[in-house]
Amino acid sequence: VQLVESGGGLVQPGGSLRLSCAASGFTFSTSWMDWVRQAPGKGLVWVSRINSDGSSTNYADSVKGRFTISRDNAKNTLYLQMSSLRAEDTAFYYCTRGYAIASWGQGTLVTVSS
Amino acid sequence: DIQMTQSPSSLSASVGDRVTITCRASQGISNSLAWFQQKPGKAPKSLIYAASTLQSGVPSKFSGSGSGTDFTLTISSLQPEDFATYYCQQYNSYPYTFGQGTKLEIK
Numbered sequence: 001v002q003l004v005e006s007g008g009g010l011v012q013p014g015g016s017l018r019l020s021c022a023a024s025g026f027t028f029s030t031s032w033m034d035w036v037r038q039a040p041g042k043g044l045v046w047v048s049r050i051n052s053d054g055s056s057t058n059y060a061d062s063v064k065g066r067f068t069i070s071r072d073n074a075k076n077t078l079y080l081q082m083s084s085l086r087a088e089d090t091a092f093y094y095c096t097r098g099y100a101i102a103s104w105g106q107g108t109l110v111t112v113s114s
Numbered sequence: 115d116i117q118m119t120q121s122p123s124s125l126s127a128s129v130g131d132r133v134t135i136t137c138r139a140s141q142g143i144s145n146s147l148a149w150f151q152q153k154p155g156k157a158p159k160s161l162i163y164a165a166s167t168l169q170s171g172v173p174s175k176f177s178g179s180g181s182g183t184d185f186t187l188t189i190s191s192l193q194p195e196d197f198a199t200y201y202c203q204q205y206n207s208y209p210y211t212f213g214q215g216t217k218l219e220i221k
Contacts, residue, residue: 044158044201046210058208100148100163100205107157
């Protein structure tokens with residue numbers, strides 16, 4: 001199982017960013033997937049979930065209306081489109097696999113700062 | 115939202131010790147509880163799901179128990195590689211929530 005996040009970086013407040021997670025080593029199209037974030041030195045926070053075929057999504061209140069989770073099962077890739085970014089969105093973003101989380105990516109750092 | 119409270123927040127123990135970490139949910143979550151281990155600068159690792167089922171490849175020194183609102187993670191015969199921060203998470207209802215973490219340090 002391998003989950004490789006990309007797309008993180010420095011963005012100004014109010015800006016947008018799209019994270020990707022390339023999956024391999026398991027049947028992506030049947031797996032529920034989440035995004036979990038962790039501000040530097042802080043605890044884990046669940047962000048969003050998508051079911052296996054992409055027909056159902058859920059979000060933390062703190063990102064609802066600003067973030068969109070999606071997936072492309074043909075490309076074995078999970079996405080997180082982030083907009084209206086705030087300083088408090090600064091964190092490592094992890095892609096995870098499983099209805100009960102079984103696997104984690106290495107994370108990608110998003111820094112929101114002017 | 116369901117609040118997850120771990121105790122203690124930090125714990126000092128010696129190599130060879132057996133330790134128990136507690137996680138309490140603010141309302142019943144059946145057995146929809148997972149445990150994770152995180153070492154500094156690394157991604158978390160999944161240890162247990164459904165309150166007591168070990169993830170593949172996780173050694174049997176780790177064990178979990180509980181149902182409803184009260185859960186425990188027990189680690190037996192502590193080794194240097196076990197010193198890390200441990201988190202619980204409920205996945206019974208949205209938004210899923212994590213405990214604040216328990217930092218296990220070497221005495």
